[in-house]
Amino acid sequence: MRRMADRQEQKKNLLILVASVVTLDTIMIGAYFALHVGGRAVKTQQTYVAAWVVLTLIIVTTMMKRIRAARRRR
Numbered sequence: 001m002r003r004m005a006d007r008q009e010q011k012k013n014l015l016i017l018v019a020s021v022v023t024l025d026t027i028m029i030g031a032y033f034a035l036h037v038g039g040r041a042v043k044t045q046q047t048y049v050a051a052w053v054v055l056t057l058i059i060v061t062t063m064m065k066r067i068r069a070a071r072r073r074r
Helices: 002-034 042-072
Strands: none
Touching (some): 002 042
């Protein structure tokens, strides 16, 4: 029974990971067009993309820690 609960927790965390990244991407793409980042200086575009990448990494690393912790409990 414990294995089933762990697997469900892993699945839940994976779905949260995917949903979080999709949500972040949707927000960042919307903001990109709303703020007209494409028409700004290259340095501004690079900064925007860098911030996007850092936010994505924060989400992914946080959720992967949870997924790994759930796998270790098996």
